[in-house]
Amino acid sequence: MELTLDRSAGKPVEQLIQAIKDAILQGRIKPGQRLPSIRKLSGSQGLSYYTVVSAYERLEINGLISASQGRGFFVEAQPARLASMPRLPVDEPVDNGNLNAFWRLFHGSAYSMKLGCGWLPPSWRDTQALARVIRRTANFAHSTLIEYGDPLGHLPLRQNLAQHLLNTLGLTLQPDQILTTLGATQGLDLVIRHILEPGDHVLVDDPCNSNLVQLLALRGAVVIGIPRLPEGPDVIALKDVLTRHRIKAFFINSKFHNPTGASLSPQNSFQMLQLAYQHDFTLVEDDVYGDLSNEQGNRLATLDGMRKVIYIGSFSKTLSASLRVGYVVAPTGLIAQLADLKLLTSVAVPSFCERFLSAILSDGLYERHLNIVQRKLRTSQATAHACFTRWGWEIFHQPDCGMFIWVRHPRLESTDDFLEKAYREGVLLAPGHLFSADGRQSPWLRINVAHLDAEKAESLFNLDKTTTAS
Amino acid sequence: MELTLDRSAGKPVEQLIQAIKDAILQGRIKPGQRLPSIRKLSGSQGLSYYTVVSAYERLEINGLISASQGRGFFVEAQPARLASMPRLPVDEPVDNGNLNAFWRLFHGSAYSMKLGCGWLPPSWRDTQALARVIRRTANFAHSTLIEYGDPLGHLPLRQNLAQHLLNTLGLTLQPDQILTTLGATQGLDLVIRHILEPGDHVLVDDPCNSNLVQLLALRGAVVIGIPRLPEGPDVIALKDVLTRHRIKAFFINSKFHNPTGASLSPQNSFQMLQLAYQHDFTLVEDDVYGDLSNEQGNRLATLDGMRKVIYIGSFSKTLSASLRVGYVVAPTGLIAQLADLKLLTSVAVPSFCERFLSAILSDGLYERHLNIVQRKLRTSQATAHACFTRWGWEIFHQPDCGMFIWVRHPRLESTDDFLEKAYREGVLLAPGHLFSADGRQSPWLRINVAHLDAEKAESLFNLDKTTTAS
Incomplete structure (x- = not known):
């Protein structure tokens, strides 16, 4: 297969997609024919491994080629679909290395086993039950189909969340200590935009969710990784950093840490809190995997009673990533400020999603x-x-x-x-x-x-x- | 009615709410009794007009008092509801003057005529039809109930949007020139975060949507207002500013400008574009009211063909504010960068909302x-x-x-x-x-x-x- 690529022109993924499309259209590669292996094509064209992976992935999503497990990629039998195919987006990530392209890979269907992905298999989710609740919500909640939602979040949902957090974490909360967000991601972004200034020093687990590091970098924060041990952050390393820098916040997964799966021990939790008080930094407890535990309590927020801790939760990892409903728990005054920032930057989470989730929580389906x-x-x-x-x-x-x-x-x-x-x-x-x-x-x-x-x-x-x- | 407020303690809205609740609970104000007028209470307590309005509003939302048009506010007959009432959020806006509190007012039900609000009356929206499409979508789109959506936006929706923009604006677009956003608001925030650096000078219409000014201030931009005349921005004033400052972008409503309702004349549009090319600034065309026009074309984006113009649209003003679906139109490369920022800061718009909107567009219901x-x-x-x-x-x-x-x-x-x-x-x-x-x-x-x-x-x-x- 001969492909003409201009290496000086940039956008290698898009160029490669176009070149393969051209080859198919002009009949130089026939329907059913096998494409070069990823390694072979990247070697012969001087392209990175992930550039080829990204291009194949986009072509597969668009139905032009298909992956056959263990055998490689093949041209689809219906190249007529090409004519109506939209021009493909540039897949080259801008400044995140190949992370976003890699992330997108996980949304393809060409893999028999997505061991690297960050969510549950679709078959584990009860879409029939979700669809049933959606139909019911559509019948009974017409106003939520059109009106702006409450910037704090639909009140009955926040009441249900308070009940849920009492049941699971033993936290006693008022609804005005809870702000709904577009998944935990928007929650993190709002907290970062509100509590940090460019140049502030912040801590993260190392390793950690790389999206978090990018969000912090976007705000201009100086990010310092604290090695994560099986029982929690390395306290000795942490103390050392604290003697050298004024730290504003520590962003931490306390339960089922991403990526190690380990949780903070009670002793480690206590030490984290003690240091937060001694050195006056905020613990931002990102607990998106927390609902996968059936043990009550055992979170920084539970120990602390929401003074030095901002707690972030989500339903994306358990119920549905597409609903995009997460939440931030913090003292009332801070929640009011975050609500103002949310109102300013995105108004509200779609009310229908909030209403729907409220029904899921209140009828026990979530539990x-x-x-x-x-x-x-x-x-x-x-x-x-x-x-x-x-x-x-x-x-x-x-x-x-x-x-x-x-x-x-x-x-x-x-x-x-x-x-x-x-x-x-x-x-x-x-x-x-x-x-x-x-x-x-x-x-x-x-x-x-x-x-x-x-x-x-x-x-x-x-x-x-x-x-x-x- | 005697109320004890501590003026030095701050949070006057919350204090007032608590004081009135106490008065009701302790029987000092009886069910059915009329509360002091807003002016009277604000005068006697030395509170601002809007503090009292906000407190009454929250009490009304929580069902403790009710407004009777022209007669004032009355204690509800069922004060027993008090016991289960959640603690109310602090309504004091943080640094936006009284804007957010004022904004929240419009969501109350105590007014017979909301002449100041920015959306259509609920009775103008066809909620029955929306509910029907939602039920249909729930039946046929189970995967959208659980999986992460495409950071660019659901592809069929972007194809429908391209068709819609061809029909209404005469713009020929590829789907990868369109990015869905959580309403136009997130679109503006993404564009502002991406194209502006702190200290950049930007222009806005004067008067304009105040949310925009706050978003720009949040980014640290220096905001200069250009007087808006009935035919568009005052070109003389604009030229004068351009000789004195290096301008990065002009954020503008071309059609049915908020708040004046006026649209750019063709001559004015041409002059804006000419100046954008001469002085190398971007025109960010916020066209959230554009779909209220049945004239084809006549937008900056149409004249320019998406080189100096970033176009932002939404369905919040026409179809549903609660769906939170808006979109940004720009060259492919810029859209890819904005998609990365969207992925990083909020992942995606809820897929279900996108799928639902796609159905509304494709079956002609929107038109x-x-x-x-x-x-x-x-x-x-x-x-x-x-x-x-x-x-x-x-x-x-x-x-x-x-x-x-x-x-x-x-x-x-x-x-x-x-x-x-x-x-x-x-x-x-x-x-x-x-x-x-x-x-x-x-x-x-x-x-x-x-x-x-x-x-x-x-x-x-x-x-x-x-x-x-x-």
């Missing part, structure tokens, strides 16, 4: 759903633990629930080749460097146990077996 | 709805013109459609007393100073003609009649 998901995850965690141990991998920490484990293999110094091998076999992984607070390389991988098919995964992950077999 | 709304607005504009002229008011410009007119009365130097009189009669108005680019006082009022009941309004607005009668 029943959590029980099922937690039971499944406990089983998946046990299976993953047994498998990865048997396959010779080191597990950072074995959580009882939650969706992640963090693993590395003693023989894999670099994960690059392993990632590509996995990709060829239809297994999408999340490499450790995506979670480094400073972007450095890492031998670790984040595994979403809910997506693990032990039988299919064995040939890939059992390196001894692979070596023997090949 | 039919616009036809009806435009016809009603043309009638309302004609009525308003006749009335305000007869009542002796000066009208800034008489638009053929859109929802606003901008009026002042030669005898009203200050609108303060008039606003309060209107408020007592259950008529909520939007005073001109809310729209001043620099917050200065103004003798103008923004009237939403869709909310005008000429018969009810006459006694208030016909100042000669009022004087004669009293």
